[in-house]
Amino acid sequence: MAWKNIGINLSGIVISCTLIAFLIFVVLPSFYLISYIFLRWDEVWYEVFANPITGDENWRQIIRILLFSFKLSLSAVAFDLVFGVPLAYVLARKKFPGKNLLEDLVTLPLVIPTSGFGFATLITWTSSSGLGRLFGSTRLLSMNTAIPLINVPFILFIVHVALTFPYLVRTVETKIQSIEETYEIASRTLGASSLTTFRKVLLPLSIPGIFSGSVLAFARSLGETGATIIVSGVSTTASIAIVRWASEFKLSTAAFMGSLLVLIAWIMILPVEIYVSKNRRSSWRHLHIPTNLSMKIIKFERFLSRKLSIVKDTVPLIIVVILIIIPVVVVISSVTLYWSADPYTGRVEGGVVYQLFGPSRYLDLILRATLTSVIVASISTYIATCISIPLSFIIERRRYGHILRTMLKVPLIIPTSSLGLSVLLLWGSSGLCLVNSGIWMIILTHIVFSVPVIVESIIAAYEGSGMQMYEETARTLGANAYSAIEAVSLPLIKGGIFTGFILSFTHSLGETGATLIVMGRDTTIPVLVVNMVEALAIPAALFTSTYLIVLSLVMLVIIRILTQR
Amino acid sequence: MPEVRLVNVTKRYGRILANDHVNLTIRDGEYISVIGPSGCGKSTLIKSIAGIIEPDEGEIYIDGKIVNNIPIEDRGIGYVFQNIALFPHMNVWENITYGPDVKGFLPEETKTIAREMIEMIKVSARIDAYPDELSGGTQQKIAVARALMSRSSLMLLDEPLGALDLKVRSVLRYELRRIAKALGITVLHVTHDQEEAMSISDRIVVMRKGRIVESGKPLQLYMKPKNLFTANFVGEANFLVGKIEKVSEKGLLIDIGNGLKVFSTESKGNIGDRVVVAFRPEFVILKEKNDENAFFGEITRIVYSGSLVRITVETASGDEILIKNPLKFGEPPPETGEKLTFSIPPENVLVYPYPEAGLHKELSLE
Amino acid sequence: MLPLVELVNVTKRFGKITALNRINLSVEDGEYLCILGPTGAGKTTLLRLIAGLLEPDEGEIYIEGRKVNKVPPEERNAAYMFQNYALFPHMNVWRNVSFGPIIKEWNQKRINDVTSEVLEMVRLGERKNAYPHELSGGMQQRVALARGIASGARILLLDEPFGALDARLRVNLRTHLKSLVKDQRLTAIHVTHDQEEALMVSDRIAILREGRIEQIGSPQEIYTNPKSIFTISFVGGANFFEGVVSRVNEFGSEIELRGGLRIHVSDRSRNVGERVVVAVRREHISLGKSRRRGFNNLLGEIEDVMFVGGSMEYMIKLENDMTLFSRILLKGSSTPLRRGEIVIISFHPRECRIFEYPRRGLLKEIEAI
Numbered sequence A: 001m002a003w004k005n006i007g008i009n010l011s012g013i014v015i016s017c018t019l020i021a022f023l024i025f026v027v028l029p030s031f032y033l034i035s036y037i038f039l040r041w042d043e044v045w046y047e048v049f050a051n052p053i054t055g056d057e058n059w060r061q062i063i064r065i066l067l068f069s070f071k072l073s074l075s076a077v078a079f080d081l082v083f084g085v086p087l088a089y090v091l092a093r094k095k096f097p098g099k100n101l102l103e104d105l106v107t108l109p110l111v112i113p114t115s116g117f118g119f120a121t122l123i124t125w126t127s128s129s130g131l132g133r134l135f136g137s138t139r140l141l142s143m144n145t146a147i148p149l150i151n152v153p154f155i156l157f158i159v160h161v162a163l164t165f166p167y168l169v170r171t172v173e174t175k176i177q178s179i180e181e182t183y184e185i186a187s188r189t190l191g192a193s194s195l196t197t198f199r200k201v202l203l204p205l206s207i208p209g210i211f212s213g214s215v216l217a218f219a220r221s222l223g224e225t226g227a228t229i230i231v232s233g234v235s236t237t238a239s240i241a242i243v244r245w246a247s248e249f250k251l252s253t254a255a256f257m258g259s260l261l262v263l264i265a266w267i268m269i270l271p272v273e274i275y276v277s278k279n280r281r282s283s284w285r286h287l288h289i290p291t292n293l294s295m296k297i298i299k300f301e302r303f304l305s306r307k308l309s310i311v312k313d314t315v316p317l318i319i320v321v322i323l324i325i326i327p328v329v330v331v332i333s334s335v336t337l338y339w340s341a342d343p344y345t346g347r348v349e350g351g352v353v354y355q356l357f358g359p360s361r362y363l364d365l366i367l368r369a370t371l372t373s374v375i376v377a378s379i380s381t382y383i384a385t386c387i388s389i390p391l392s393f394i395i396e397r398r399r400y401g402h403i404l405r406t407m408l409k410v411p412l413i414i415p416t417s418s419l420g421l422s423v424l425l426l427w428g429s430s431g432l433c434l435v436n437s438g439i440w441m442i443i444l445t446h447i448v449f450s451v452p453v454i455v456e457s458i459i460a461a462y463e464g465s466g467m468q469m470y471e472e473t474a475r476t477l478g479a480n481a482y483s484a485i486e487a488v489s490l491p492l493i494k495g496g497i498f499t500g501f502i503l504s505f506t507h508s509l510g511e512t513g514a515t516l517i518v519m520g521r522d523t524t525i526p527v528l529v530v531n532m533v534e535a536l537a538i539p540a541a542l543f544t545s546t547y548l549i550v551l552s553l554v555m556l557v558i559i560r561i562l563t564q565r
Numbered sequence B: 001m002p003e004v005r006l007v008n009v010t011k012r013y014g015r016i017l018a019n020d021h022v023n024l025t026i027r028d029g030e031y032i033s034v035i036g037p038s039g040c041g042k043s044t045l046i047k048s049i050a051g052i053i054e055p056d057e058g059e060i061y062i063d064g065k066i067v068n069n070i071p072i073e074d075r076g077i078g079y080v081f082q083n084i085a086l087f088p089h090m091n092v093w094e095n096i097t098y099g100p101d102v103k104g105f106l107p108e109e110t111k112t113i114a115r116e117m118i119e120m121i122k123v124s125a126r127i128d129a130y131p132d133e134l135s136g137g138t139q140q141k142i143a144v145a146r147a148l149m150s151r152s153s154l155m156l157l158d159e160p161l162g163a164l165d166l167k168v169r170s171v172l173r174y175e176l177r178r179i180a181k182a183l184g185i186t187v188l189h190v191t192h193d194q195e196e197a198m199s200i201s202d203r204i205v206v207m208r209k210g211r212i213v214e215s216g217k218p219l220q221l222y223m224k225p226k227n228l229f230t231a232n233f234v235g236e237a238n239f240l241v242g243k244i245e246k247v248s249e250k251g252l253l254i255d256i257g258n259g260l261k262v263f264s265t266e267s268k269g270n271i272g273d274r275v276v277v278a279f280r281p282e283f284v285i286l287k288e289k290n291d292e293n294a295f296f297g298e299i300t301r302i303v304y305s306g307s308l309v310r311i312t313v314e315t316a317s318g319d320e321i322l323i324k325n326p327l328k329f330g331e332p333p334p335e336t337g338e339k340l341t342f343s344i345p346p347e348n349v350l351v352y353p354y355p356e357a358g359l360h361k362e363l364s365l366e
Numbered sequence C: 001m002l003p004l005v006e007l008v009n010v011t012k013r014f015g016k017i018t019a020l021n022r023i024n025l026s027v028e029d030g031e032y033l034c035i036l037g038p039t040g041a042g043k044t045t046l047l048r049l050i051a052g053l054l055e056p057d058e059g060e061i062y063i064e065g066r067k068v069n070k071v072p073p074e075e076r077n078a079a080y081m082f083q084n085y086a087l088f089p090h091m092n093v094w095r096n097v098s099f100g101p102i103i104k105e106w107n108q109k110r111i112n113d114v115t116s117e118v119l120e121m122v123r124l125g126e127r128k129n130a131y132p133h134e135l136s137g138g139m140q141q142r143v144a145l146a147r148g149i150a151s152g153a154r155i156l157l158l159d160e161p162f163g164a165l166d167a168r169l170r171v172n173l174r175t176h177l178k179s180l181v182k183d184q185r186l187t188a189i190h191v192t193h194d195q196e197e198a199l200m201v202s203d204r205i206a207i208l209r210e211g212r213i214e215q216i217g218s219p220q221e222i223y224t225n226p227k228s229i230f231t232i233s234f235v236g237g238a239n240f241f242e243g244v245v246s247r248v249n250e251f252g253s254e255i256e257l258r259g260g261l262r263i264h265v266s267d268r269s270r271n272v273g274e275r276v277v278v279a280v281r282r283e284h285i286s287l288g289k290s291r292r293r294g295f296n297n298l299l300g301e302i303e304d305v306m307f308v309g310g311s312m313e314y315m316i317k318l319e320n321d322m323t324l325f326s327r328i329l330l331k332g333s334s335t336p337l338r339r340g341e342i343v344i345i346s347f348h349p350r351e352c353r354i355f356e357y358p359r360r361g362l363l364k365e366i367e368a369i
Helices: A003-039 A041-049 A057-093 A099-111 A114-126 A131-135 A154-178 A182-189 A194-223 A226-231 A238-247 A251-278 A291-337 A352-357 A362-397 A401-413 A416-427 A439-464 A467-476 A481-510 A513-518 A525-534 A538-564 B042-050 B092-096 B098-103 B107-121 B136-148 B166-183 B194-200 B218-223 B228-233 C043-051 C093-097 C099-103 C108-121 C137-150 C167-183 C195-201 C219-224 C229-234
Strands: B004-013 B016-026 B031-035 B057-062 B078-080 B154-158 B186-191 B203-208 B211-216 B238-247 B252-255 B261-264 B274-279 B294-305 B308-315 B320-326 B339-343 B350-353 C005-014 C017-027 C032-036 C058-063 C078-081 C155-159 C187-192 C204-209 C212-217 C239-249 C252-257 C262-265 C275-280 C286-288 C296-308 C311-318 C323-329 C342-347 C352-356
Touching (some): A003 A041, A003 A362, A003 A401, A003 A416, A041 A251, A057 A154, A057 A194, A057 A238, A057 A251, A057 A291, A099 A291, A099 A481, A099 A538, A114 A226, A114 A291, A114 A481, A114 A525, A114 A538, A154 A194, A154 A226, A154 A291, A182 B078, A194 A238, A194 A251, A194 A291, A194 B098, A226 A238, A226 A513, A238 A251, A238 A513, A291 A538, A352 A362, A352 A538, A362 A439, A362 A525, A362 A538, A401 A439, A416 A439, A439 A481, A439 A513, A467 A481, A467 C078, A481 A525, A481 A538, A481 C099, A513 A525, B004 B042, B016 B042, B016 B057, B016 B211, B031 B166, B042 B057, B042 B154, B078 B136, B092 B098, B092 B107, B092 B136, B098 B107, B098 B136, B107 B136, B107 B166, B166 B186, B166 B194, B166 C195, B186 B194, B194 B203, B194 B218, B194 C167, B194 C296, B203 B218, B203 B228, B211 B218, B211 B228, B228 B238, B228 B274, B228 B350, B294 C195, B294 C219, B308 B339, C005 C043, C032 C043, C032 C167, C032 C195, C043 C058, C043 C078, C043 C187, C078 C137, C093 C099, C093 C137, C099 C108, C099 C137, C108 C137, C137 C167, C167 C195, C187 C195, C195 C219, C204 C229, C212 C219, C212 C229, C229 C275, C239 C262, C262 C296, C286 C323, C311 C342
Parallel strands (some): B031 B186, B031 B203, B078 B154, B154 B186, C032 C187, C078 C155, C155 C187
Antiparallel strands (some): B004 B016, B004 B057, B203 B211, B238 B252, B252 B261, B274 B350, B294 B308, B294 B339, B308 B320, C005 C058, C204 C212, C239 C252, C239 C275, C275 C352, C296 C342
């Protein structure tokens, strides 16, 4: 209550500090890469285009890799759309037992450690202890088995689908939830079957959400690093290329690729944000279907609606099961399988216990990495939360708020490896020279993508709470702006703050791509998985992946309990 | 053939009985209103008829056919929503022609019917306008036109005027009736506003806590409501507690305490019964000489309500009586503190058995 | 005596739309003022300006004598009540009501005393531990009122306080609200679109239309002396006759209607040849079988009979094809007239109000949809 007296200036100070912190910790790292390119154009030109040894080979490589990445991401998003939109509809509109569980499963890929998940998927499909076990211990596929026609490796494809699926589904689900169900009921009372209703009423109104979700999913796929590194085999995506080149000290090439990706992310996001924020009547200006065809389509939809209502509810469910549940189950059961020895050769050295406690003492590494991971997650999430809470209020209350919100989308969609590289170049020895690679740089990196996650969570709670009304009431009852926030607003969004904190903490625990670049000599658990896979200590990798995945699941359950209250 | 028939329709939400074995018959061409306080189940009922909600028990017949398992789109009804629900991404014309379009009507036919409908409903908006450019009243008219386009003979109106200003409501409700009668359709109109229902319905159904309490013609419900709740819900009334003292062929004499007696032309009841006496404020007569059922009292409050005066009088026994009288031009208005004599014609005195749940609970509007 | 609240030439714009245009209004201490008007007239904007939730683009607002344009809401002593009450969902009834006193840092005893007292006033003392979602609409409204009163505010700003309640419930609660406000000697500014409500509860009514005040006066004044067609139509409703002034003498004017019908009105303010609209309230039109001396008498046929809230309303078609409405209070023994009956409609010249024919046309003025 003593705030009353210092009232006037406090507001200005808080806002300025928050905005400065936002600029330094989030915006700068996100965009630094681009300025790096401009500052060091000569170096970049030299290495990429006019290299004395390789000519413009680097540039050609960049193009090839980018095209491949695009192909991969586009096909993943296409698949997402076909199965994700109906799933989003089911989640938004229907009530059924186990719906919460399904929601959590769909959210899982958002928090699951990408390297652990990549590994789990690899085991499931390619090793003899995965699904192959059901068919008599054969390997089902190899890492490089490609999907015909599009020529994209199958495993890589399904990993990208699984990791981008939630972005699309959740965005579309939120959009559909915001559309009054009355429109659909009205359509049906006018004689339209549920499929016709979906096509003529719901779809046009949810286009902004579908668009938004697709772009988000595409960007996520472009930037996906952790799992990709494990399953890519001989293929290279843009984000992995950055990691490889950074480790080979071809910094300029890596930076150039990174900037291109950031630019592409920007170019995609900006028009979509502008379009969506305008909230114009949908642009689905009736594709003019000739009447005869239209009548036939309607008849067909009526027929389908009657027969297929169950089918369209279950097919997306099956997809979720295949993509997500199976790898998780496989990895956990594999740990038990490999516990004491390799089940196929009997070698004790091939067992989990041996690798953990034997000469290589992976257990020590795991414990040390756990400590690092937890320290990083705690500190970065804490700092991010301190920035996010006032930032959310600024976004909701100031006219320039929506610009800030758009800027916050960028760290979410640029490749994590790009981000890592940016932080490295900015704060490290090539830039400001303030921080060395290692735990502090990892923390700085994690703050960048934690802030958007927490802000989105708080804003969702804010907008759903009707807060403005309660605050205004409190003000007219005698509360000044701070007392109103303290007594009314914060309690109303505390669920959002907690959820954001936990989501961000869990994500930080499992983050791989950026960490790989900035870690120096410190290791986090997900990086350890990558190392173990590269060292072919498969059982140890199995164990660590399981450990990580279980940790994430536990976190999700905690969120679920908190939000039920 | 009755248009709609509900037999023992029941719907539960957890432990709450939203509809409790409701039986209702609506005849072809009737304009029926279902009224009741919030939570009485009227919304659940109309949604069950439309197919938006499935009842847990009971059958619903439309035009003789049982419709319990028939999906919404195949029931052949028109529905108007409280929040209007015009498709925001379609203009007026597209909204109106939506029904015929999805039912496969030929475009020429659709155009003709649509133009007729716009003419009849007197829609003043441009057909290329979008809903968010129009006023609430205009939007609702278009929603009504849209619902009528499918040529169904049953219209379900779920608080159709709820989202509109009082002034707009009082005009639009007559339009609803005019259009319904002109087209000869059956209407079920749900509302919490009893005045709205009374002014346009052929019959009114009163619901409370999931059950139908009473149904009848508007004037009937107003003049001779069959139970206390209706008497209180449909218009205002004064309530006094008393005991039946004498029963004769002419009527009942009730002792309301403090030596006051009231005579009613009602005949049902036995000597000694504890009863509640009710009469409407509009039927009270201000007179000088002693009439049957004369009361004295002091005016405690005067409120002018346009053309009416609402006079609250406190009697010797401490009862507060409300009187509604038209303002007479030229006559000096009464003032607080004045003593007043008034009487109630015996045929306007209603008598009800004292309710088990207590008077306050029985009259509760929530 | 200085008015408690005063608005001087207040204007508020939203983009290109002028929501309020040079509003001048003063509210006395202890007054119950209603702001009445259709949706979109600017009523809520006006209330929010007084509360301090919005700032005017032009003009000044004075509360308790001092200019408050830049003064934040918490210092204005005016409690705002939303249509849906905005009871803090995470606090029970007791904490909601004691919110104001606690924020104002009164001592604990005073907080407890005031909160209990106010809860007793609204008869919700027993529900003090309940949470808002457990209460009915009417109860929530009472808690919101209690909260405003307990905060010690001198002014209550009520935004459609009955809007979320059933029609029948509103009638009962109106008188309670008025008594509560008067007993506590508070000043109330009550926004509504319900003219019956405004007529019943206010000391004065300000009619707001498209951002301007159309008329201010006591309910009786507004009802018996409406200054415009909009007002007479919005408050109480009326029948409108379009015609031309054909004669003026010391007794009044004669108006020629469509079809050659003539009526007399007491008003002499118009000139011969002027196009006018004559308004007669529905309750001033009586129906009978014979002509009444000194009254205007016209022949008509009953087209429709409706029962409206304790009165019979008759729709009558006149010889010149005009449609009229007559409203007659239902008195115990009267038998209603029937459709098809031929009657003589009568109304007195004194009960006619005459207006200049509106430029925008009659329909627009009475805001027919």
